[in-house]
Amino acid sequence: MTVSTTPLIEVRGLSKRYPVGTLRRKMLHAVDEVDLTIGAGECIGLVGESGCGKSTLARVLARLVDPTEGEITLSGVEIGAIPARSFGGSPLRRDIQVVFQDPTESLNPGFTVFQAIADPLKRLLGGSRREITDVVVAAMDDVGLPREYGSRYPHQLSGGQKARVGIARAIAVRPKLLVLDEPTSALDVSVQSLILHLLAELQKQRDMSYLFVSHDLNVVRLLCDKIAVMYLGRIVEFGPSNSVFRAPLHPYTRALIDAIPDPDRKNTVRTKLEGSASSPSTRTRMPAAFQDAVR
Numbered sequence: 696m697t698v699s700t701t702p703l704i705e706v707r708g709l710s711k712r713y714p715v716g717t718l719r720r721k722m723l724h725a726v727d728e729v730d731l732t733i734g735a736g737e738c739i740g741l742v743g744e745s746g747c748g749k750s751t752l753a754r755v756l757a758r759l760v761d762p763t764e765g766e767i768t769l770s771g772v773e774i775g776a777i778p779a780r781s782f783g784g785s786p787l788r789r790d791i792q793v794v795f796q797d798p799t800e801s802l803n804p805g806f807t808v809f810q811a812i813a814d815p816l817k818r819l820l821g822g823s824r825r826e827i828t829d830v831v832v833a834a835m836d837d838v839g840l841p842r843e844y845g846s847r848y849p850h851q852l853s854g855g856q857k858a859r860v861g862i863a864r865a866i867a868v869r870p871k872l873l874v875l876d877e878p879t880s881a882l883d884v885s886v887q888s889l890i891l892h893l894l895a896e897l898q899k900q901r902d903m904s905y906l907f908v909s910h911d912l913n914v915v916r917l918l919c920d921k922i923a924v925m926y927l928g929r930i931v932e933f934g935p936s937n938s939v940f941r942a943p944l945h946p947y948t949r950a951l952i953d954a955i956p957d958p959d960r961k962n963t964v965r966t967k968l969e970g971s972a973s974s975p976s977t978r979t980r981m982p983a984a985f986q987d988a989v990r
């Protein structure tokens with residue numbers, strides 16, 4: 696038997712720039728020459744502070760937004776040059792599904808739970824009414840949504856239930872990669888852990904790869920095999936979660952880890968984060984201490 700060594704997703708030199716300013720002459724480097732590989736069944740955590748480019752990278756990789764430069768290959772097929780609009784209507788859309796941050800915004804208020812989950816299935820897989828119903832019901836079971844909720848509308852659901860609908864809709868088409876953009880940050884803390892547990896279970900059961908975007912390093916550490924640390928549009932550190940935590944090679948990663956509140960670590964000296972990641976357009980280069988891209 697030959698085992699395929701082609702990664703599920705390979706990203707090379709990926710950049711996304713937005714024209715900004717009153718004359719739109721300045722360029723904001725939201726994502727800057729990123730390389731990233733995601734293997735089959737792997738869970739990659741993407742962390743970094745707000746505004747560093749996580750959502751942009753997730754959206755470009757999921758082919759909702761076109762890159763300015765770079766390549767994205769899916770199972771060895773180059774998909775980076777396919778316009779996002781065409782990709783949305785292609786059979787490849789099935790392979791990469793997205794779970795968004797705000798379950799309220801990502802659900803159509805006029806669709807019942809059943810319709811919300813069935814809609815992408817009809818467009819991407821087709822099948823008889825009976826077949827679609829079976830898949831919707833199985834997806835609802837898998838995410839812990841009682842079947843009678845199928846006829847409810849989003850305004851009749853709690854935040855956690857809406858999050859479950861968003862996850863059911865994404866997994867129903869059996870994607871190879873699930874891109875999760877801060878999927879629990881809009882939820883109450885008690886619900887967050889239930890949803891994270893569910894996501895961990897689903898990944899095992901359905902053998903999917905995850906790109907899990909979060910600003911919470913603790914969450915990523917629990918869930919992900921590897922961590923990619925993003926700073927000002929670049930991946931500054933990438934490695935197995937445990938090594939990144941135990942021995943961060945990059946000063947920015949160390950600063951992120953030190954910023955995690957830990958009651959047992961009251962007296963340790965913390966690495967101070969200096970500068971701001973909120974204005975990538977004004978930078979021409981990274982601060983000297985942050986320049987070495989490692990791991």
Ligand code: ADP
Pocket residue numbers: 713723724725743744745746747748749750751752973974975
């Ligand atoms: P994060 O998810 O890490 O908070 P984002 O990817 O949302 O970061 O944003 C990265 C940078 O790109 C920010 O400075 C943001 O304002 C900018 N940005 C994102 N989308 C757009 C857009 N459509 N047009 C202009 N700038 C954008």
Ligand code: MG
Pocket residue numbers: 749750751
């Ligand atoms: Mg974001």
